[in-house]
Amino acid sequence: MVEGMTDVLDAVGLTKRYRGVPALDGLDLTLPAGSIHGLLGPNGAGKSTAVRVLATLLRPDAGRATIAGHDLLTDARGVRSAIGLVGQTAAVDEVLSGRQNLVLFARLGGVSRGDATRRATELLGRFDLEDAADRSVSTYSGGMRRKLDIAVTLLRRPALLFLDEPTTGLDPRARAEVWSAVRRIAHDGTAVLLTTQYLDEADHLADRITVLGAGRVLASDAPDTLKRRLGPDRIVVTLPAGSLDTAEAALEGFDGTSVDAERSTATVDASGGPRTLLAVLAALERSGVTPEDVLLRRPTLDEVFLALTDKELR
Amino acid sequence: MNALRSGGLLTQRELLRWIRQPATPLLNLVFSVMQLLIFGVLFGGSIVVPGGDDYIGYLVPGLLTLTVLFGLSSTQTAMTADATRGITDRLRAMPMNSSGIVLGRGGADLLMSAIEFALLLAVGLLLGWRASASPAAILLGLLLLLWLRFALLWVGVFFALTLKGPAQVAIGMVMWPVGFVSTVFVSPERLPAGLAAVAEWNPLSATATAVRQLFGNPTGVSGGILAEWALPLALLWPLALTAVLLPLSAHAYRNLSR
Ligand SMILES: Nc1ncnc2c1ncn2[C@@H]1O[C@H](COP(=O)(O)OP(=O)(O)O)[C@@H](O)[C@H]1O
Ligand SMILES: [Mg+2]
Numbered sequence: 001m002v003e004g005m006t007d008v009l010d011a012v013g014l015t016k017r018y019r020g021v022p023a024l025d026g027l028d029l030t031l032p033a034g035s036i037h038g039l040l041g042p043n044g045a046g047k048s049t050a051v052r053v054l055a056t057l058l059r060p061d062a063g064r065a066t067i068a069g070h071d072l073l074t075d076a077r078g079v080r081s082a083i084g085l086v087g088q089t090a091a092v093d094e095v096l097s098g099r100q101n102l103v104l105f106a107r108l109g110g111v112s113r114g115d116a117t118r119r120a121t122e123l124l125g126r127f128d129l130e131d132a133a134d135r136s137v138s139t140y141s142g143g144m145r146r147k148l149d150i151a152v153t154l155l156r157r158p159a160l161l162f163l164d165e166p167t168t169g170l171d172p173r174a175r176a177e178v179w180s181a182v183r184r185i186a187h188d189g190t191a192v193l194l195t196t197q198y199l200d201e202a203d204h205l206a207d208r209i210t211v212l213g214a215g216r217v218l219a220s221d222a223p224d225t226l227k228r229r230l231g232p233d234r235i236v237v238t239l240p241a242g243s244l245d246t247a248e249a250a251l252e253g254f255d256g257t258s259v260d261a262e263r264s265t266a267t268v269d270a271s272g273g274p275r276t277l278l279a280v281l282a283a284l285e286r287s288g289v290t291p292e293d294v295l296l297r298r299p300t301l302d303e304v305f306l307a308l309t310d311k312e313l314r
Numbered sequence: 315m316n317a318l319r320s321g322g323l324l325t326q327r328e329l330l331r332w333i334r335q336p337a338t339p340l341l342n343l344v345f346s347v348m349q350l351l352i353f354g355v356l357f358g359g360s361i362v363v364p365g366g367d368d369y370i371g372y373l374v375p376g377l378l379t380l381t382v383l384f385g386l387s388s389t390q391t392a393m394t395a396d397a398t399r400g401i402t403d404r405l406r407a408m409p410m411n412s413s414g415i416v417l418g419r420g421g422a423d424l425l426m427s428a429i430e431f432a433l434l435l436a437v438g439l440l441l442g443w444r445a446s447a448s449p450a451a452i453l454l455g456l457l458l459l460l461w462l463r464f465a466l467l468w469v470g471v472f473f474a475l476t477l478k479g480p481a482q483v484a485i486g487m488v489m490w491p492v493g494f495v496s497t498v499f500v501s502p503e504r505l506p507a508g509l510a511a512v513a514e515w516n517p518l519s520a521t522a523t524a525v526r527q528l529f530g531n532p533t534g535v536s537g538g539i540l541a542e543w544a545l546p547l548a549l550l551w552p553l554a555l556t557a558v559l560l561p562l563s564a565h566a567y568r569n570l571s572r
Contacts, residue, residue, distance in 0.1 A: 055407045059571045081409040091400035095331045104330075107323050108410055110315045136334060152404075 008033050008082075008160045008191040009054070011072075014063035016049050023049040025215040026063070031160065031191045036182065038202030038223075039195040041212035042305070047195035048088055050212070051162045054193070055085045068159040084153025084161040084190075088168075090145040091152075094138040098129050098148050101137060106155040116155075123151040127181065143174025150181055154190075161185060163194045167201060179205060199304060203227070211308060218308040230299050230307050231256075233270040235280055238263075238293035250287040251280065270296060317413035324418020325425070328392075339426065342388065346381050346430050347437050353377070353499060354441050363501045363534040372532045374438040375455070375525040376498035379518050381430045382463045383493050387486050389423050389470030394482060397474065402570075412567060420467045427463045431456055446530035455528035458548050462521045465552030468559035475566035497522050501534030514540055517555065520547035 009031040016024040024046040031037050039047050052058040054065060056076040064071070070078030092101045102120035107113065124133045127147040132140060137148065146166060153161055163182065167175040182205055186192050196202050202209045203223045210220040219226060234256075239247050244259055247266050251257045254276070256269035270276045277296060284291060299307070332339045353361075354370050363372045396402045405415055435443075445452055473485050495509055496516040505513055513519055523544035526533045535541040 052403075057403055057406055057571060077409050080407055083407065085404060085407040087400045087403055089400045091404040093327065093331070093401065094399070095335045096327070097334075100330055104323065104327050105404070105408075108315065108320055108405070109408055 006033050007031060009065065009067050009193065011054065011065035012063055014050065014053055014060050014065060016046075016053055016058060017061050022215045024053065024060075027212075027217060028220075029065075029193075029210065031193060033159070033191055034186055034189045035207045036186045036192045036194060036205050038206030038209040039193060039212060040197070040199065040202045040209055040304075041195075042197060044214075045212040046215040047212060048164055049215070051085070051087075051164045051193065051195060055083055055162055056080055057085075081156075082159045084156070084158035086146075086149050086153055086161070086163045086166060088164045090142075090149045092137050092145065092148055095136055097134045097136060098140070098144075099124060099133045101148060102152060102155065105152045109156045111155065119155055123154060127151050128177070141174070143170050143177060146170060146174065146178060147181065150178070150185075154185065158190055160191045160193065163192060165195055165197065168197065175201075199298060199300065203298070211304065213305060213309065218305075227298075230304050231269065232273075233296055233298055235268045235270045235277055236295050236297060237266045237268075237280065237284070237291045239266060239289060240264075240292055243289045246287050247284060247289050250283045250289065254280065254283075315410045315414070317411040317417055320410050320414030321417025321421055324414060325421030327418070328422030329425075339429075342426065343430060343433055345384075346377070346434055349380065350374070350377050350434055350437055350441070354438075361500065362504075363532055364503050364536065368532050370438065370441050370443045372501075372526065372534055373499070374434065374443045375529055375531055376522045378431055378434055378459055378525060379462070379496075379522040380493050380498050381434065382427060382459055382466060382521070383489055383518060385423055385427055385430075385463055386466040386470045387489065388426065389419060389467050390474045390482065390485065392422075393419060393471055393474035406570070416467070416471055416563070419471070420464065423467055423470075424460055424463055427460060428456075431459065443531075447528060451528045451530070455525040458521055458524055458528070461549070462517070462552045465555040465559075468556055468563050472559050472563045472566060475563060475570070492516065493518065497534060497540065502538070502540065503535065514538060517547075517551035520544050520551050524548035 007030050009029060011027060011029040014024060014027040015022060027050055029037070039050060041047050049058065053060045054067065054072065056072065056079050064073060066072065067079045068082035070082060072079055093104070096104065099120050102123060103116045106116035106119055111119065124130050127150070129144060129147060129151070132144060137145060140148065150163070150166070166182070167178050170178065179201075182192055182194065194202075194205060206223060208221065209223055209226050211218040211226070219229065221229070237247070241264060244261060244264060244266070248257070248259050251266055251268055254268045255271045257266065259266045268276065268280055272279070277294070281291070281294070350373070354373050358369045358373065361369055363369060402415070406412065473482065477485065496513050497519040502510040502513045502519070519540060523533050523535060523540045524547070527544055533541065533544070539547070
């Protein structure tokens with residue numbers, strides 16, 4: 001098979017500047033059909049700019065892209081017929097009901113009245129919105145709004161779906177619902193480009209993660225490879241007041257040991273996974289320190305950035 | 315999807331909004347009627363127009379014109395709200411002719427104006443307003459008003475696309491002097507010379523005077539450009555506004571992707 005044939009998105013060198021300052025600086029991106037790609041980065045990294053350029057809302061200053069076989073620069077209409085966009089704010093009519101929104105946007109997308117009604121009912125069921133279907137969207141919770149927003153983009157069964165920070169501001173339950181919706185969408189064959197500020201979100205959902213910082217690609221890899229590059233999980237031990245020095249001495253031999261006096265915590269790299277955890281607890285026990293709390297956590301996005309930008313500089 | 319069909323669908327959307335949330339259109343209508351009551355009943359006795367004591371006959375065509383002007387801000391507000399909510403972006407990312415967005419807006423706005431006209435004329439009748447003209451002339455007068463409304467649609471669209479935050483609010487304020495320094499409420503012959511000249515050249519005055527002529531109501535002008543040229547001016551002013559602002563709006567719309 002020819003490489004690229006099954007790619008829904010193929011972008012090279014996409015650049016967008018505002019008054020000479022690049023918001024997006026040479027983005028290369030490839031998405032196979034049905035895959036989920038996570039675009040990970042902090043506020044201002046250029047995630048929305050990337051999505052808006054690819055969704056034909058912004059003209060790039062340089063670079064090119066093909067989406068479902070349509071050229072981004074010369075065939076915007078073709079691109080639009082192949083994509084769905086869920087922007088950072090829920091773009092639905094607040095006064096209308098969920099059903100009315102779905103029917104309206106389906107018909108604007110060229111679906112006949114009868115099909116629009118059928119498809120609306122089907123999607124309301126699939127997103128668990130039947131009970132609220134005929135209420136004004138203004139009465140919806142953030143999670144319901146987000147689901148409706150996603151449902152609207154599925155009316156036309158796009159080949160590529162953009163989701164710009166779909167779970168920012170949602171409670172954990174709503175976040176889980178959005179996650180399972182995204183998985184199902186990809187399973188049904190739609191490729192998803194998802195932006196997020198959360199490493200765990202990209203890790204859970206994405207087949208591949210591109211890390212953006214100040215408009216530039218800092219890394220692009222499968223989540224596992226990326227995590228390996230980012231180093232191991234961390235063990236964070238909260239210590240009783242006054243035992244910080246004892247604990248620091250006890251944990252001296254471990255990888256990446258550091259203490260935070262303000263928070264009264266000690267942090268150790270979990271290089272050996274759970275075995276390191278047991279060893280840490282045993283070492284503390286021997287020196288007579290009983291931790292108040294122990295947790296195992298992924299590197300945070302801040303740590304990811306430190307790690308990646310460090311490597312860049314070296 | 316072609317512009318006419320998507321425009322029709324977006325007009326329908328606005329009708330659904332009116333049904334679900336009638337307070338918004340109703341307040342709009344109450345505001346128009348309130349103006350008619352304030353100026354017709356409260357101030358009416360104290361305002362004299364040259365050539366007659368029929369102030370309500372003078373006022374009704376004037377207020378019809380004023381609602382057309384204030385309609386500009388509903389166009390602008392609605393367009394701005396859609397842009398802020400991301401609905402404009404959603405539509406822009408769909409395979410849809412973008413003219414449909416303005417057509418849909420225009421359909422709803424012209425319809426709202428037509429409803430306002432009907433209501434103002436009905437209340438006007440109760441207050442003693444009468445037209446002494448053929449139905450065809452009255453219809454022509456109403457079409458002239460809609461023609462001005464169409465031109466102001468582009469003004470509203472242009473401001474919505476180009477102005478941000480406080481500047482948008484400023485437009486709402488600028489409308490008042492534009493509305494009042496015209497022949498909507500008073501005859502230019504009663505104004506100080508400088509203001510009278512401004513009022514005579516105000517596009518609203520041309521439409522208001524032409525409608526008065528067509529309705530057979532007192533025009534308040536016995537000579538000068540309005541007396542002789544109101545009707546052609548009422549056709550040309552909106553044409554000129556559209557000719558300038560339609561391309562500017564289209565340009566501003568394309569600039570959204572910059
Ligand atoms: N319309 C604009 N005008 C000027 N600068 C902009 C504009 N939009 C975005 N930017 C800048 O581009 C950078 C990337 O923004 P954005 O893509 O929104 O980041 P993210 O979505 O990752 O938070 C930021 O520094 C932002 O300030
Ligand atoms: Mg963003």
